[in-house]
Amino acid sequence: MMSTAKTNRFLQDLDRVARVRQEVASSLSRMVAKLQKSELAAQTGSGAMGFDRDLADLTKASTNLQQGVFRLMVLGDMKRGKSTFLNALIGENILPSDVNPCTALLTVLRYGEQKKVTVHFKDGKLPESIDFSAFKTKYTIDPAEAKKLEESNKPAFPDVDYAVVEYPLELLSKGIEIIDSPGLNDTEARNELSLGYLNNCHAVLFVLSASQPCTLGERRYLENYVKDRGLSVFFLINAWDRVKESLIDPDDATELAEAEGKLDRVFKANLAEYCQVDGYDIYDERVFSLSSITALRRRIKDKEADLVGTGFPPFINALNTFLTQERAISELRQARIIAKQTCSHVTEAVARRIPLLDTNVIELKAKIAAIEPQFIQLQSIRDVFRDDIRRVRDRQARSIADSMKTYLLQLEDTFEADFQAYQPSDLQLLDFFSGSKREQFNQSAQKGFQQYINDKYAAWTLSAQKELTAAFSELSAQAQKHGGDYQNITQEMAEKLTGKIHTRSKALDDDGTPAWAKWAMGLFSIASGNFAVAALAVGGFNFQSIMLNIFTTAGIAVVFGALLGPIGIMAAGIGVAAFQVEHARKYFAQEIKKQLVTKLPEISQEQWQPIYSAVQECFDNYEREAIERIDDDINTRKVELQNLVKQKESQEIDRVTEVNRLQQFEADVVKESDSIEAFYQGFLNG
Template structure:
């Protein structure tokens, strides 16, 4: 697939995801408003249905979808070509990427209608706006100076927290936000700043260099900060074109193949463990050999240039697949689940309320007490039976010879019992709150049963209608990618 086709497909898919996000966000907002209005109306009729938690959850989900962007964090040692890679990715010479200077502050690249750089400080000073030339001049440093600061454990700009670069680029406008971090071999304080973004990103773009394969610093960083955290990492082996240039005879095909194969073996040996999902090897979907400087030169001459041979088309296709299919679908699936839960809770609350409109409330409260005792007894029996079954199947040696195993199993069940108890108790409190609301309303005013019946039935129909729209939007995007 050519770069132009891959890039166009990426933009189209981002637009599609943004459209579905917006559509579902509106439905969630209407769903929350419908339930909230019903709760307010309940104050003057049969009482609230205790759906506050559902209202809060889907309101937050709606806002997150509406404001949602994909966060990409670019990591890597200094002088690995991170800024050059980003400039090639966006197609403009935007970030400092000269031969000598190193980017010295963490930089957030996001969409803005106008070109603008804002420096944010950590000492209470107001943010400062700069033009691009002054930003490049003021906040880049020479590698020798950077090395000296590293040895002295100092930061180049200790009063600067981060910089925000706003730019009217299509890729950014369609929902991509990129964080360009300072080098890994910089001060510990700056490493901590980069790590603050790690857990909040959708994917990490870890830039390495073909001429310095898997250095000790890179391996140590991956081991200490990335391994075992369930993070998605794309490893970008930059400057792959320099492998040929380093040969005595650049035209010797066999020598080039042998040199490239040796490098691939080194990278595979060190990176394979970070390219496995549930036991499945996805190395070819996570490690890419790039020539960023070649790609940048072509795109500066012609934004629509063919980047075949630079590694970018294959990487862009993989990033697109991950963001717009895997992550976006997972995000929308989770939101759909929240909507289903809210609708189910609403229907269950209505189903409980309708019979109580004619019932004696004191009798209902008595039933609630009996139900609590039954639920508590059921909980105890469940945990007791499960414990017996586990002990029966545990090897005797584990119980007799390993107190650690015994304590771990005991803590597991104690934790399980606490969680079950909490959930049952929360449910009981919620149900009692519903009945308390109903008691209060019946004591203070006469409830029009027919009017209340119709109100609650309409509530059910309205929330189901919003859920159906969410289900349709989710099904449509699945069909789009199938």
């Protein structure tokens, strides 16, 4: 077990990560300055060389590192001790845990010099800054009120988007943000609210309770919203100390071991499938039993208290490994690749430019004319790749839309068996005959049906996501092939212009694939090894957010929501009194199925086009960014030569001065790239 020393090391490691990120960001910024300075000086020299795309990528990479934070989202059902866990993690009782706070709000906990809360609103309303006591009074509701709102499917604070809690806590100062989500499985709207933030987080801390191991609602949420989304999930089984308290003889070590062993097996049976990464079982690195209340009590009395026995030391160590190695290495590797590619562009551009300084205008124009066929070939590669994207787009859009239609129409085949788990309880079923409780029964039955539809729809989205992932993997292979052909042609062009055999730049330690092809292949996300969750470098295409958009655009769950109103539910109960309860449940499902079957063809037909269009949009965005990057590369090569001709025609170029300037420019860029490489390797080697 670990003690306070490990917690301190966690902070030290985070601090080291923050320093390295800033150093790399600074090097990237200096590279930007070098490129800008060179392009400015080129106006009186041999002409601009066209580094617009490099400047954009470097700038965004630097900004991401400077502003980047590690976001941890805390998920869990209501009353699982999320706030107690957070208070224990940060070492202070700053979040209220005696009631259910901010039921409808996401709360972002981040560093601030002063303690304050800012509430952000929807519809353009200006944020409101309030103190902690006012926040608790105004935006906290008790569990009973929360339950009523849940039953009526109403948000507690419909005009509020989220709240930001700023606190001068050392942990948060190391670039950590903690997102405290509303309780799960209460309303679909709140589940969607949390889901919308998942893509912006680096890890999920899913809090469960030892006294209620893996409820059906928790399993549904994991299956529908977490599984297969490329998220790193830590499972925190809270209130583990209650296992001992529940024993007849809490001091009986044998009885305690048996009880804990049984509970361990239950959780492993339910959580093991979510702890598989690339064929490896990482259950022991992702599942932790905690006693948050014990840890909090110790830390309130003594900030440096030993937390051995609470489960926190091993969890903090695992979180440390993830944040300071897995995630940090991924971010630094991306910056390293962008720097190397810029260095390669600069080196190759300088190598092309210097030999041409001795060429007169007539000879230069002749050489440019000689490579015009190669420019046409580059454009041809672009067009073929565009056709590849559109072919895959049209195929997948139809396939996924058709699969949705088929899936919906097949719901009737298994409805009666599947719907059993979503029906009101036997007691609630009998409530139908009580006039005073009939409305409550209607709401419960409608909510169960809505959950059934949500779960079925979510299950389909997972299969559709796998189809899309496979489709983009196919395009990745095409990008690699076209990139190789493209590279061969640019080498031929360089040889024609300079009269020298082209060799690959030493700045690249890979196969020399063009930058646009690397982007299209998703290789900027090397660390994850999963194209489906790649942000594809620093460009405008974000696969994950577009995926989310596809599966919320159609809104099938909302469409089904109006299928069974109170009248429909009541009609389904006619004649139930003639049966025993066990028969009533079957009859109830049959009546619901009759209404469902009449609507399925209409709804599946209505939703075909929205799904088709959403999938097309995903590929269209990818195509737009990929083709823009290819065009940028082609145009840069053309403009680079045109600028040189223009400068030669307008003035005499001092060759010695220009060669010295270009060589110094190249040396400066290489130096910064080497500096980033040194930081990266140093970080890897500890």
